[in-house]
Amino acid sequence: MIPSSSEITETATASESVTSISTENERIEMLREVEDEEEEEKIRRQKKLEEALEAKSLRRIISAYLNYPEAAEEDLKKWERSYRKLSTAHRALVPHYALKFQRLRRCISANSYFIFNMLQAFEPPIDLSQDLDGCEDSNLDCAPHEKYILDERHDSSCQPALTNNCTHEGESKSLHDSELQKTDANEPAPMNHSEDTRNNDKRYDCDGGHLNHDHGNASLSSHDWLDPSLQTHVPLVDVDKVRCIIRNIVRDWAAEGQRERDQCYKPILDELDSLFPDRQKKSTPPSCLVPGAGLGRLALEISCLGFISQGNEFSYYMMICSSFILNYAQVPGEWTIYPWIHSNCNSLSDNDQLRPVSIPDIHPASAGITEGFSMCGGDFVEVYNESCQAGMWDAVVTCFFIDTAHNIIEYIETISKILKDGGVWINLGPLLYHFADTYGHGNEMSIELSLEDVKRVASQYGFEIEKERTIETTYTTNPRSMMQNRYYAAFWTMRKKCAIRA
Ligand code: SAH
Numbered sequence: 140m141i142p143s144s145s146e147i148t149e150t151a152t153a154s155e156s157v158t159s160i161s162t163e164n165e166r167i168e169m170l171r172e173v174e175d176e177e178e179e180e181k182i183r184r185q186k187k188l189e190e191a192l193e194a195k196s197l198r199r200i201i202s203a204y205l206n207y208p209e210a211a212e213e214d215l216k217k218w219e220r221s222y223r224k225l226s227t228a229h230r231a232l233v234p235h236y237a238l239k240f241q242r243l244r245r246c247i248s249a250n251s252y253f254i255f256n257m258l259q260a261f262e263p264p265i266d267l268s269q270d271l272d273g274c275e276d277s278n279l280d281c282a283p284h285e286k287y288i289l290d291e292r293h294d295s296s297c298q299p300a301l302t303n304n305c306t307h308e309g310e311s312k313s314l315h316d317s318e319l320q321k322t323d324a325n326e327p328a329p330m331n332h333s334e335d336t337r338n339n340d341k342r343y344d345c346d347g348g349h350l351n352h353d354h355g356n357a358s359l360s361s362h363d364w365l366d367p368s369l370q371t372h373v374p375l376v377d378v379d380k381v382r383c384i385i386r387n388i389v390r391d392w393a394a395e396g397q398r399e400r401d402q403c404y405k406p407i408l409d410e411l412d413s414l415f416p417d418r419q420k421k422s423t424p425p426s427c428l429v430p431g432a433g434l435g436r437l438a439l440e441i442s443c444l445g446f447i448s449q450g451n452e453f454s455y456y457m458m459i460c461s462s463f464i465l466n467y468a469q470v471p472g473e474w475t476i477y478p479w480i481h482s483n484c485n486s487l488s489d490n491d492q493l494r495p496v497s498i499p500d501i502h503p504a505s506a507g508i509t510e511g512f513s514m515c516g517g518d519f520v521e522v523y524n525e526s527c528q529a530g531m532w533d534a535v536v537t538c539f540f541i542d543t544a545h546n547i548i549e550y551i552e553t554i555s556k557i558l559k560d561g562g563v564w565i566n567l568g569p570l571l572y573h574f575a576d577t578y579g580h581g582n583e584m585s586i587e588l589s590l591e592d593v594k595r596v597a598s599q600y601g602f603e604i605e606k607e608r609t610i611e612t613t614y615t616t617n618p619r620s621m622m623q624n625r626y627y628a629a630f631w632t633m634r635k636k637c638a639i640r641a
Contacts, residue, residue: 191269198267200455202370203377204258208251210378214481215243239489246477246493250385253474257463258365264516267364384434384456385478386615391436392464392499393478395618402612403567403628404437407536408444410565410606410632415533418445424509425533428557430519430550431540435461439503439512441536447511453518461514465503472497478617485621494619520553528557539568539614539628541593545584547572548596555600558635564602566633567610569626590629602633 222236230236390396415425424447429438432450434457442448452458475495479486486492515522522528535554544550554564570593574585588596594604610630616623 187269190265194265194267194269197263197265197455198364198371199373199377200459201258201261201267201364202373203381203456204254204459205365205370206373206378207254207381208247210375211247211250211481212244215240215247218483235489239493242489242493243480246480249495250476250480253476254381255365257460259362260463260467261459263364380456382481383615384460385476386617387434387457388460388464388476388498389478389496390615391434391461392501393496394500395496397500398618399613399616400436402610403538403614404440406610406630407437407538407565407567408440411441411444411446411534411536414563414632415446423447424511426511426531427534427536428523428532429536429538430523430554431537431543432514433457433461433539435465435514437536437538438514439465439506439508442508442512443506445509446534447509449512450514451519451522452514452516458514458516464499465514468499468503471500471502474498479620485617487619487621491619520549523553523557530557530559532557533559533562535562535564537564537566537568541566541568542570543573544586545574546586547588547593548586551593551597551600551602555597555602555635560635560637562635563605564597564633564635565631567612567628567630569628571626594631597633601636603636604631604633606630606632 219240222230222233222240225233390399411427418425424445427441427446427448428451429441429448430451432438432452435450435452438448438450450461452461475497477493478496479492479494483492535558537550537554541547541550558564570588570590572585572587574583575587577583577585597604608630610628612626612628613623614626
């Protein structure tokens with residue numbers, strides 16, 4: 140409102156002081172703006188650093204995959220050298236060895252071919268070209284660096300886990316989508332399409348018309364990061380993780396893994412089935428979260444059972460592979476891999492060791508999923524402690540997961556928080572705490588509760604045990620090996636009662 144002139148005169152003195160106050164206010168305001176800008180700049184740089192660290196971590200994982208053929212070949216050469224050290228007489232006793240080495244080379248080629256196709260289909264959710272050098276700043280807290288490298292964690296974007304008929308629904312940030320028509324460019328040599336590898340001739344040529352989305356993805360079209368010259372050399376332990384993934388593929392996606400799945404996943408599925416008998420009649424299906432979902436089979440089975448199922452996983456090793464199988468598999472048995480070639484130990488015969496395994500055993504897109512099936516990347520505690528997750532889930536299923544925690548209490552607390560009152564937590568697994576013996580990482584926290592204490596803590600977070608038993612099972616074990624490590628895994632169903640400790 141405009142004041143009258145008399146008012147202006149009358150308030151002359153006051154106006155002087157108003158002026159000085161407003162100057163002071165302006166100064167404070169300016170300072171605040173500068174501070175805000177500085178804070179924003181700091182956050183921006185921190186974010187940039189975190190992204191660069193994540194990019195570095197992801198590049199390392201991709202490099203580990205790309206280093207697989209070379210590392211496998213190194214092992215093979217070592218075996219050959221040992222063989223050559225045999226005396227002529229001894230060598231004559233195992234004359235088929237030369238042939239076995241040839242066969243092994245073909246198996247490595249087939250595995251490499253699968254891996255390479257998987258990487259070609261992968262759409263990095265971050266720009267892999269960014270460098271750490273550009274964002275080093277003394278003001279920044281560089282602590283997360285090591286954490287990122289160790290945990291292979293990545294962003295917490297959720298994406299539909301599977302795209303029926305290759306059409307993409309839901310969010311725009313996806314691990315896949317634009318590369319389905321890639322063929323065998325950069326195919327690793329030497330490729331020998333013997334009858335053992337024939338299935339791997341398959342090219343991805345999906346005609347579902349799903350390539351029209353702009354995912355705002357930093358490196359959608361170019362797969363520069365697959366260029367071997369840009370590969371970084373990774374420690375052999377990283378390549379070991381690739382071999383672990385290959386074993387995990389058998390657990391989740393091969394007929395050979397059925398026995399293990401029957402031991403681990405079936406009791407969980409049976410339990411869910413009996414706990415939610417009327418789920419088909421409800422307008423909205425019950426929701427179930429699977430933290431530490433690995434390669435996604437359990438989450439998929441839960442979806443097929445009639446739940447809105449979400450897998451959560453923080454390892455890019457796993458996510459790259461599960462995304463490929465869930466989204467890109469066209470027919471059962473599309474690929475042939477040789478999961479057991481990397482160890483000569485406890486083998487009944489060479490044929491056992493070199494036996495092919497067809498994957499996937501089912502076509503995920505035709506398995507009969509319930510709408511809303513998704514995979515969510517990121518650390519379980521970080522992602523699900525968001526306030527929007529509180530009381531969201533009817534069921535949480537953990538299979539070989541809870542012992543991956545630095546602090547298992549934090550896992551239990553989070554599970555309790557995200558469950559609805561009356562929701563259920565089904566768990567199956569041992570307590571082989573992952574960080575219990577991390578030599579060389581002395582500062583890594585590791586809380587290693589006994590089963591009794593786990594249950595006690597759970598009761599403090601409002602859980603009541605409804606069922607409990609021990610299940611004997613293996614985990615990614617070669618079913619034909621002379622060594623079969625067994626777990627006597629804890630299996631339970633707990634229900635969240637209302638009274639929760641803060
Ligand atoms: N449930 C699967 C995988 C078990 S292995 C199965 O039964 O086969 C444990 C999985 O948990 C691994 O894939 C690992 O990458 C994942 N994981 C470990 N810590 C995690 C965390 N904090 N958040 C999300 N996933 C995690």
